Amino acid sequence: MTTATNSEPTHKGTVVTGAIGDDVHVIGIRLMEYALRQNGFNVVSLGPLASQKEFIDAAVETAADALFVSSLNGHAEMYLPGLRGACMEAGIGDILIYAGGQLTIRRPDWEETKQHFEKELGLSRVYPPTTMPDEPINDLTADIARARAAKTAKKGK
Ligand code: B12
Numbered sequence: 001m002t003t004a005t006n007s008e009p010t011h012k013g014t015v016v017t018g019a020i021g022d023d024v025h026v027i028g029i030r031l032m033e034y035a036l037r038q039n040g041f042n043v044v045s046l047g048p049l050a051s052q053k054e055f056i057d058a059a060v061e062t063a064a065d066a067l068f069v070s071s072l073n074g075h076a077e078m079y080l081p082g083l084r085g086a087c088m089e090a091g092i093g094d095i096l097i098y099a100g101g102q103l104t105i106r107r108p109d110w111e112e113t114k115q116h117f118e119k120e121l122g123l124s125r126v127y128p129p130t131t132m133p134d135e136p137i138n139d140l141t142a143d144i145a146r147a148r149a150a151k152t153a154k155k156g157k
Pocket residue numbers: 022023024025026027028029031032067068069070071072073074075098099100101102103104105127128129130131132133136
């Protein structure tokens with residue numbers, strides 16, 4: 001029998017993953033989940049057709065650090081607006097929200113797409129098609145470290 005000696009988590013952070021809305025494309029997010037686990041993260045996988053509410057309920061239940069939202073079918077513009085606000089209402093307004101896949105149909109300019117999803121919709125980071133897992137995982141590691149340091153500093157005041 002093993003006995004827990006302290007309450008420190010044995011992983012680098014918890015990430016809720018899924019393909020949002022009416023999206024059935026799961027291959028990309030499955031690859032991302034595999035890479036996250038290989039890099040020491042705890043993954044809570046919702047699979048395809050996941051609603052905003054399912055993301056948020058799972059994040060609240062598991063005290064998640066981040067949401068990894070995948071969208072390939074071009075419907076991200078329908079299913080991502082309101083997600084940050086709904087997180088705020090659920091008391092997890094500062095959770096990291098990353099999105100990737102093929103987010104749009106009619107926005108050929110990536111900088112414009114990035115601006116829209118990050119600045120206007122309040123997502124933390126968005127990634128263009130064909131992003132390899134290393135980049136978001138490195139960003140996540142740094143973002144979680146920053147968020148935890150800020151929390152500790154706030155507690156110390
Ligand atoms: C396989 C596939 C399907 C399969 C999906 C099987 C499954 N269960 O996953 C099936 C046949 C079911 C399908 C259906 C449809 N598809 Co489809 N599909 C594809 C295809 C050929 C490959 C997608 C794929 O798996 N790529 C491989 C993975 C590894 O790459 P990836 O998903 O991009 O993921 C990588 C990164 O993007 C990143 N990533 C992904 N998610 C996230 C999330 C986060 C947070 C981060 C950080 C990173 C990240 O990580 C991955 C690793 O590098 C693409 C074309 C293409 N070449 O991309 C079209 C494509 C995505 N499909 C498309 C369309 C239109 C459809 C349909 C609407 C077609 C129809 N009329 O019915 C339906 C959608 C149904 C629905 N309700 O969602 C379009 C989308 C157009 C757009 N966005 O502008 C594409 C681009 C084809 C095209 N050129 O028109 N499809």
